[in-house]
Amino acid sequence: MSASSNPTAASPVKSVPHAGRLDAVGYLIALAGIVRRELLRFFHQKERFFSAMVRPLVWLFIFAAGFRNTLGTSITPPYETYVLYEAYVIPGLAVMIQLFNGMQSSLSMVYDREVGSMKVLLTSPYPRWTLLLAKLVAGVSVSIVQAYAFLAIAWFWDTGIPPVGYLAALPAFLASGLMLGAIGLFLSSLVRQLENFASVMNFVIFPMFFASSALYPLWQVRASSEWLYLICQANPFTHAVELVRFALYGRFEPVACAVVVGTGLLFFTLAVIAYDPGRGIMARRGGPAGEAA
Amino acid sequence: MSAALDVAGVSHRFGQRAALSDVSLTVERGHFMALLGPNGAGKTTLFSVITRLYNNQEGRVSILGHPLDREPSRALAGLGVVFQARTLDTDLTVAQNLHYHASLHGIGRAAARARIEALLARVGLAERRDDKIRTLSGGQSRRIEIARSLIHAPRLLLLDEPTVGLDLESRADIVAIVRALVREEGLSVLWATHIFEEISPEDDAVVLHKGRIVARGRAGEIGGPGESLEDAFRRLVAAPDKRTVRSAA
Numbered sequence: 001m002s003a004s005s006n007p008t009a010a011s012p013v014k015s016v017p018h019a020g021r022l023d024a025v026g027y028l029i030a031l032a033g034i035v036r037r038e039l040l041r042f043f044h045q046k047e048r049f050f051s052a053m054v055r056p057l058v059w060l061f062i063f064a065a066g067f068r069n070t071l072g073t074s075i076t077p078p079y080e081t082y083v084l085y086e087a088y089v090i091p092g093l094a095v096m097i098q099l100f101n102g103m104q105s106s107l108s109m110v111y112d113r114e115v116g117s118m119k120v121l122l123t124s125p126y127p128r129w130t131l132l133l134a135k136l137v138a139g140v141s142v143s144i145v146q147a148y149a150f151l152a153i154a155w156f157w158d159t160g161i162p163p164v165g166y167l168a169a170l171p172a173f174l175a176s177g178l179m180l181g182a183i184g185l186f187l188s189s190l191v192r193q194l195e196n197f198a199s200v201m202n203f204v205i206f207p208m209f210f211a212s213s214a215l216y217p218l219w220q221v222r223a224s225s226e227w228l229y230l231i232c233q234a235n236p237f238t239h240a241v242e243l244v245r246f247a248l249y250g251r252f253e254p255v256a257c258a259v260v261v262g263t264g265l266l267f268f269t270l271a272v273i274a275y276d277p278g279r280g281i282m283a284r285r286g287g288p289a290g291e292a293a
Numbered sequence: 294m295s296a297a298l299d300v301a302g303v304s305h306r307f308g309q310r311a312a313l314s315d316v317s318l319t320v321e322r323g324h325f326m327a328l329l330g331p332n333g334a335g336k337t338t339l340f341s342v343i344t345r346l347y348n349n350q351e352g353r354v355s356i357l358g359h360p361l362d363r364e365p366s367r368a369l370a371g372l373g374v375v376f377q378a379r380t381l382d383t384d385l386t387v388a389q390n391l392h393y394h395a396s397l398h399g400i401g402r403a404a405a406r407a408r409i410e411a412l413l414a415r416v417g418l419a420e421r422r423d424d425k426i427r428t429l430s431g432g433q434s435r436r437i438e439i440a441r442s443l444i445h446a447p448r449l450l451l452l453d454e455p456t457v458g459l460d461l462e463s464r465a466d467i468v469a470i471v472r473a474l475v476r477e478e479g480l481s482v483l484w485a486t487h488i489f490e491e492i493s494p495e496d497d498a499v500v501l502h503k504g505r506i507v508a509r510g511r512a513g514e515i516g517g518p519g520e521s522l523e524d525a526f527r528r529l530v531a532a533p534d535k536r537t538v539r540s541a542a
Contacts, residue, residue: 033396
């Protein structure tokens, strides 16, 4: 083994310019690195991209086509005329991608914790909440790529989305992605093992998706059940969908925006507490095998 | 000058169970300290406290003179860690993994590039720069992890059983690389292990058993007259709940 006496090797402990800089520039470098890693991982996992695309397209191709006549169409803001059912569900399906992605990020956090790469992240010298925020932004970046890929395909339907709507929707996707990612981040602190992800599907993704305005306008829900209507109104996913739906048609929905931003902040705060070394899960149940009871 | 690592009176509990009880140790600058202990002795818990994955419940940890509780960023900036579990992204290349880690310490891509080249040369894997991690052997992955832990120019290196699961030759490589870093670069090292061949008689050593330090001193002097380190270790960990610390120093 000649590695250690390799004459070309530079001194590994000699300091490098900017090594360990703890200012804003250093943090932005860390943020960019975390986002880059997430995107690299995403593009290396072709099947993940594929399945993220297939899910909403199946809804659009099959479900929406089948239910077009049953569910009918409606004049409900932001639409000013009757729209095809396909056009109605497209914003909801785009946000559904983000919902799945948020939960997938949460799954990958649990995985990262199990394989130890979470430890590597948390030994970075930057404050822990900034690392979690970077992780969140990384996941949202992936979800936005997916959502726009879906919108590009959905463009072939007669959606009536004006070109400027695609631009206006970007901050809405950012806000909804951050909210759903923050919920996922918080859930990742509760879920101890990967196997438990099925229950996340059952108890989080499906109720959030179906009890929302993604697939049907809420006035239709209200016609059936006042209670269900209230539940749908209280569901932050509804507001994420409406925020994006309005933005796609060039309009701003202040209530939806407030709910999405507020819910995002709440769950992000909870996640930061959960990942705090003193209070959260790392301390309570993160003990190494054989050393923790 | 302050010690590279100063652990003073650290205790840690998981619920009712004490994983660490009043653990104190000091790694002097430029020294190699072996942390010996059987499985479940508390080595990984101690590493988790030092790396701030767990809160420091009781006692005090300082890295290069920076208290971990009051100056966590400065303390962590001077610390490099090789965890027991493999923590590289297997789908990404060697360089992508190392760039990711450089960014976690605020080192931009341009500055990191030359450094990655130098560190890969140091661990003898310069030619594997663009290969995916999954194509490397276990020993090669470990060498990459050592290179990774050095990217931000730490002065203290923590390694948690870095040679577990490796063949003899790979183990010898890892030990040689880390010893050269101590000898040539003045790096300070805390090396957790239960493999005696990795320890030299002149190393500093502490023996951890059931969360307590049961012996400390020069590795060659921990055993009694005519007793090898291995025999001394077996005797120490066989003694139930030994409370008195044997010091060879």
